[in-house]
Amino acid sequence: MGNKCKHCGKFLATTDGVKCLKCASRYHRVCLNVSPDTKTHGKWICRDCKSSPKLCTPVQAPSHHPEDAVDDTFADANLGEDTTAALLQEIRLLRKDMASVSREMTFFREEVSRLNSTMSEFNSRLTTVESRISALEKDDINNQSHIEESTKAEISSLRMQMNDREQEYLATDFELAGILEKPGENVNSIVLLSARKVGIDLTEQDIVSAERSGPRRSLAADGERMRPRAIAVRVTRRSLRDDLLRAARVRRSVDTSGVIDGEPRRFFINERLTPYNRYLLFRAKEEGSLGTHHDEFMLAINRHDVDIMALNETWLREGEEGRAPNIPGYRLRHKPRPAEVRGRGGGVGYYIRRGITARTLIQPSTSPDIEQMWLSVSVGGKKLVIGTAYRPPWLNPCKFFEGLTEMFTTLPVHDHVVLVGDFNINFYESDNYCTRTLCEFLMYTNLKQIVNKPTHFTAHSETLIDLVCVDGNTSEVWVDYIHELSSHAFLSFEFNIRKYKPKPLRKSYRKISSINENDLKNYLTNFNQQCLDIYDVNSLVSQFNSMLLSVFDSLAPQLCGLFKESQYPWITYNINEMIRTRNEAHIRSRHTQKDTHIAYYKDLKSEVELAIHREKGAYFTQFINNNAKRPKFMWKHLKNILAYKKKRDTTCLPDHLSEPNNFNRFFLTLPGNSDVASSDIHYYTKNRHFSNCFVLKQI
Numbered sequence: 068m069g070n071k072c073k074h075c076g077k078f079l080a081t082t083d084g085v086k087c088l089k090c091a092s093r094y095h096r097v098c099l100n101v102s103p104d105t106k107t108h109g110k111w112i113c114r115d116c117k118s119s120p121k122l123c124t125p126v127q128a129p130s131h132h133p134e135d136a137v138d139d140t141f142a143d144a145n146l147g148e149d150t151t152a153a154l155l156q157e158i159r160l161l162r163k164d165m166a167s168v169s170r171e172m173t174f175f176r177e178e179v180s181r182l183n184s185t186m187s188e189f190n191s192r193l194t195t196v197e198s199r200i201s202a203l204e205k206d207d208i209n210n211q212s213h214i215e216e217s218t219k220a221e222i223s224s225l226r227m228q229m230n231d232r233e234q235e236y237l238a239t240d241f242e243l244a245g246i247l248e249k250p251g252e253n254v255n256s257i258v259l260l261s262a263r264k265v266g267i268d269l270t271e272q273d274i275v276s277a278e279r280s281g282p283r284r285s286l287a288a289d290g291e292r293m294r295p296r297a298i299a300v301r302v303t304r305r306s307l308r309d310d311l312l313r314a315a316r317v318r319r320s321v322d323t324s325g326v327i328d329g330e331p332r333r334f335f336i337n338e339r340l341t342p343y344n345r346y347l348l349f350r351a352k353e354e355g356s357l358g359t360h361h362d363e364f365m366l367a368i369n370r371h372d373v374d375i376m377a378l379n380e381t382w383l384r385e386g387e388e389g390r391a392p393n394i395p396g397y398r399l400r401h402k403p404r405p406a407e408v409r410g411r412g413g414g415v416g417y418y419i420r421r422g423i424t425a426r427t428l429i430q431p432s433t434s435p436d437i438e439q440m441w442l443s444v445s446v447g448g449k450k451l452v453i454g455t456a457y458r459p460p461w462l463n464p465c466k467f468f469e470g471l472t473e474m475f476t477t478l479p480v481h482d483h484v485v486l487v488g489d490f491n492i493n494f495y496e497s498d499n500y501c502t503r504t505l506c507e508f509l510m511y512t513n514l515k516q517i518v519n520k521p522t523h524f525t526a527h528s529e530t531l532i533d534l535v536c537v538d539g540n541t542s543e544v545w546v547d548y549i550h551e552l553s554s555h556a557f558l559s560f561e562f563n564i565r566k567y568k569p570k571p572l573r574k575s576y577r578k579i580s581s582i583n584e585n586d587l588k589n590y591l592t593n594f595n596q597q598c599l600d601i602y603d604v605n606s607l608v609s610q611f612n613s614m615l616l617s618v619f620d621s622l623a624p625q626l627c628g629l630f631k632e633s634q635y636p637w638i639t640y641n642i643n644e645m646i647r648t649r650n651e652a653h654i655r656s657r658h659t660q661k662d663t664h665i666a667y668y669k670d671l672k673s674e675v676e677l678a679i680h681r682e683k684g685a686y687f688t689q690f691i692n693n694n695a696k697r698p699k700f701m702w703k704h705l706k707n708i709l710a711y712k713k714k715r716d717t718t719c720l721p722d723h724l725s726e727p728n729n730f731n732r733f734f735l736t737l738p739g740n741s742d743v744a745s746s747d748i749h750y751y752t753k754n755r756h757f758s759n760c761f762v763l764k765q766i
Contacts, residue, residue: 074098080156087113240339243298361392371559377455381414437470450481456488494531571629637682
């Protein structure tokens with residue numbers, strides 16, 4: 068392995084080659100360009116060793132010529148060895164090395180095969196372990212689920228037992244709800260007077276305890292008083308409590324007159340329930356209320372024949388559309404109360420008559436807690452935006468109107484706006500802070516409230532809290548109070564939308580198709596006879612025009628008619644008004660010649676052009692997007708409004724123009740004499756190369 072030539076890197080025999088005395092490197096005689104017959108002595112040094120300078124002395128130039136050194140080196144080489152024997156020796160050594168490499172590769176393959184078998188065994192064992200772990204995990208999950216189910220069932224059973232025990236503990240309790248809370252009040256006196264109102268005589272000895280339940284409630288943010296706390300009363304006997312509840316169910320219309328000072332209000336005597344039972348009662352009433360009075364609601368819609376019906380307080384949750392009444396000919400769109408808004412109820416929506424295309428607008432993300440829903444409807448070429456909003460009594464009016472104002476800033480281009488809803492603000496109380504805030508909002512949005520009758524009715528009050536705000540002309544508002552349906556009245560009104568009607572165009576025309584060909588020929592034959600005596604060209608043309616007009620007046624007299632041509636859809640009523648104003652400004656600027664009037668006209672002219680461009684772009688964008696799936700209708704409509712002209716069919720000609728020989732004969736038979744004088748021929752022949760030329764000039 069170590070007997071290699073330093074020059075070529077190949078193996079060489081020990082008996083062949085030349086060895087350096089200084090570095091012990093071996094070289095082929097062929098690599099040194101030395102013949103085999105040349106003999107070398109033992110003091111031969113290679114060229115690299117000779118050229119390397121001494122480290123301890125400066126480098127010195129050789130004292131003899133390099134060519135002489137080469138000659139001296141090769142002159143001492145022993146070149147008597149056989150080259151063939153050296154090559155055979157190299158091949159023999161190479162075979163030994165290849166055999167050793169082959170043995171090593173065989174050993175390597177055996178090791179790799181052994182490693183593969185070990186890995187396969189390890190994988191099989193790992194698969195077995197994983198299957199065992201999966202089985203254990205599955206068993207553990209089943210055991211845990213069984214334990215969880217049994218634990219949940221046991222916890223639920225314990226909760227029900229605790230609830231039953233707690234309800235049994237409240238067997239002698241009842242609640243007084245709806246009685247206003249005042250500072251320094253005597254609760255026992257209120258309980259005694261309330262019991263006498265329903266016909267039960269209680270004494271001080273019958274009352275174990277009486278107090279307001281829950282924390283004290285302050286005024287709301289908008290200045291309104293919150294719902295008063297209920298009075299929790301415990302009596303000595305259960306039979307006394309049952310008699311009191313039974314009497315209260317008979318006398319449902321009792322009020323606080325004679326119990327406390329102030330405006331009479333209805334109060335209620337109810338059984339005191341645990342929180343869980345109170346929630347069950349609430350859910351039962353809520354589920355039952357959604358399916359009541361559907362018939363009354365359907366009859367009211369049919370009686371008023373509404374196109375779009377706005378709803379407030381739908382009480383519909385997400386996915387509960389099936390609980391709403393299904394009205395024939397209408398479809399429901401609703402928006403439930405947001406999850407982040409507290410309290411029950413709420414929700415807004417619409418019943419839209421089928422056939423009316425309405426697009427729901429997106430509410431701003433900055434005010435998600437405002438219960439509002441907006442629609443965009445196209446009626447009679449006008450864009451109508453309809454919105455409905457509900458304000459709970461506990462919501463700050465400033466926050467509510469800020470959300471509505473932000474929605475107004477995001478509304479699309481429209482012609483009119485309608486806003487309806489229950490704002491829980493009595494419009495009759497003009498001095499109230501909430502009413503003043505509402506009026507400021509209406510003034511800012513340029514809306515007008517058109518309801519002037521009470522819309523919410525209770526046993527002791529009539530208020531105007533359901534409002535209709537518009538910015539256009541409306542008819543009378545009908546307030547239909549249906550006691551069985553709701554305490555809120557059913558409001559309906561008609562919104563008058565002025566549809567622009569284009570004025571008919573007056574045009575004069577002649578029925579050319581009614582001209583008889585024979586009569587036309589008879590009139591035309593008289594032309595030559597009447598024009599023979601006229602030599603002036605202008606007189607001849609005038610005579611010809613008058614004669615031709617007389618022919619048309621006789622055969623096709625001029626008629627006048629009114630034509631109703633449909634204008635471009637983007638030329639709306641507003642565009643026509645702008646064009647009319649621009650024309651008036653143009654007339655005024657021409658009369659006065661003032662710079663201000665001229666500048667005003669130019670500004671108005673550019674504004675009209677931009678408005679037409681915007682309207683055209685908006686129309687085509689909306690029309691193409693809405694009818695992208697109806698290409699036949701879309702292209703037909705576009706051809707009609709763009710005045711598309713079809714190519715005339717040139718393959719066929721009328722009968723009186725289908726003979727080319729008659730055309731040739733007409734132009735060949737020219738009037739006058741066809742003889743030419745010889746002098747004229749001689750003149751034009753001689754003068755044809757002159758510089759004079761015929762030129763057409765514009766006059």
